[in-house]
Amino acid sequence: MTGLGPKIAAARAVGTVARVAGRGGGTSLPGKVLMRLEPHAIRDLARRLPQGSIAISATNGKTTSAAMVAAVLERRGTRLVHNRAGANMAGGIASTLLGAARGSGIAGELGLFEIDEFWLGQLTDELEPQALLLGNLFRDQLDRYGELETIADRWAEIVAARGERTQLVLNADDPLIADLGRTQPRVTYFGVEDDTMAMPEMQHASDSKHCRRCGHAYAYDAVYMGHLGRYRCPNCGQRRPQPDVVAEHVELLGTRGARFQLRVTGGPQAGTATVELPLPGLYNVYNALGAAALCLALGVPLAEVVAGLEHVAAAFGRAETIDLGDRSLSILLIKNPAGANEVLRTVALESGEIDLLAVLNDNIADGRDVSWVWDADFEILAGRVRRVTCAGTRAAELALRLKYAGVDAARIAVVPDLRAALDVARDDGDGTLYAMPTYTALLALRDLLSSRGLAPEYWR
């Protein structure tokens, strides 16, 4: 490890210059510079953490699951090194570790890292996590990630390479994820068991409908979201593993939150508790379940897990509410069909007609290919929209999608410029305005609200 000190200093200097130049916080640039100087900087710095690291990956819910784990562990006094801002590729994780490095030590006990699906292999090699939470795999940004099956195959290799050394925490309800644990020695499964949450039919954008083992179509006893549910293969007999950590008696409380019974079977932490989750939608129940299962696997008592979950704050742009003065703005990131469907289902839980600001960008971080909006079930909004303002680089495409979903064209406005669109949307109506931005649109919205003095302190 000789010579890491000067390299850290050099990389930090780059970060300072970038900030002075107005590049903003949360940049992955210093980390990238550090990796250039020392390719194994992540490994070297992560090894300084006395309790090691835990890692989280999924298509949807990484940032929120990690925020939930942080809420639980920090209440117990664990000092975390956590890529909280969501920079989840090598550069971002190196930057986070770099920021925590102190001399030959590190300011933290445990690393908590959300990791981009594509970078999972490389980063688990470096971080050597003691526990790994894998939440779900959905169709996402095909232009960047490629096919779902390819990612699942790669993840199977990653998990096999970790073997005994990593405790796996897997979603039993996602057949692509559950299958990763079949032959692994240390696995905890989590899942939902509540027939009232089942959908009448499978959503259009469901991805993994065919058995990973034999290719036959799965039979579902219940579909909860996308391809998540209680499934079995009628051909080869492969079925959903029995989960150790279960959510039952789920109640969805509009966009305010959710309530469920958390049941832990077996082991010293066995028991049940009611969780009042301050985040909405079944998708956040899944995020909470994964976070709970991970914390329980780390030995956190059930009561402390529940207390942490009940105090979690919305992660950036994930069901976060901003006070605009005369009305409130509730921001719900949309980025792929499965995630958008859950946001749409959750917003539709609200009574009455809905005011929307929908923002579709096609920058690289959003995916250049916007075809996914035709896979998302915007039909849920038909007959429910009072006014929708469409913005972003592909505003008209989104307006068109809404029109063909059955939203009355007279209720749809196209205002590509985000600043103008926010004004138009805010000035027309009262009550809550729901914003559904894609990723770079979310960042732009944050900057816009910050410039107007409306953003919460931690954004700055």
Add this chain to the structure above:
Amino acid sequence: MAETLRVCALYPDLMNIYADRGNLLLLQRRCAWRGIGFELTASGLGEPLDGDGADLFYIGGGQDRDQRLCAFDLAEVKREGLHAAAERGAAVLAVCGGYQLLGRSYELGDETLPGVGLVDLHTVRSDAPRLIGNIAIEVNLGERAGGVRVLAGFENHGGRTHLGPAAQPLGRVLKGHGNNGEDGFEGIRQRNVIGTYMHGPLLPKNAWLADWLIATALGRDAPLPPLDDAFEAAAHVEARRAAGA
């Protein structure tokens, strides 16, 4: 007008990776708004195809594993029906993975998938980077389609498609890669059969092509009555701008 457009989607559960339902939705709504009936059927694995059962046959894109299943099914179970349909003038639209199966074969390194042999093309999987990005092409489907027009969309394919000497491409690439990234052509057209790498999906960004397909499938000589296409036109402009054309 008691007319009905009968559409048959091939393998809708397997070949739908790039929001292919957007294409079907355009056909459905644009018929409904004009008082034309719309009937959608599906033909899955193992089901023979009735060539007289629909006016328009649609096949979308799929993941490698699913495309492989469909390739053998298409060649063995549906070949006769699809050929009969094309011969009597039914419209066929094949996008991306479906397009690759329309021709003679698709070579994937050590394996070769059979094509359904409807048109003269073959495709070879390349080790070079996939051809990904926004694309715009110039096409001429004849006077009824309004002469020379532009199609805009998105392409994402590892295969390189080469047309036979007598085959007609769908169009000329303005921006993007097209069939193989080399010869400047995109897609194929043979009478009422259209194959293309353009998804995005294709028809929402190019409503005029949806209307041409509806009219062609119904055997109409005159163009369909116009609709209020303000959003359609704006989405087309956006897609062209994204492609840089």
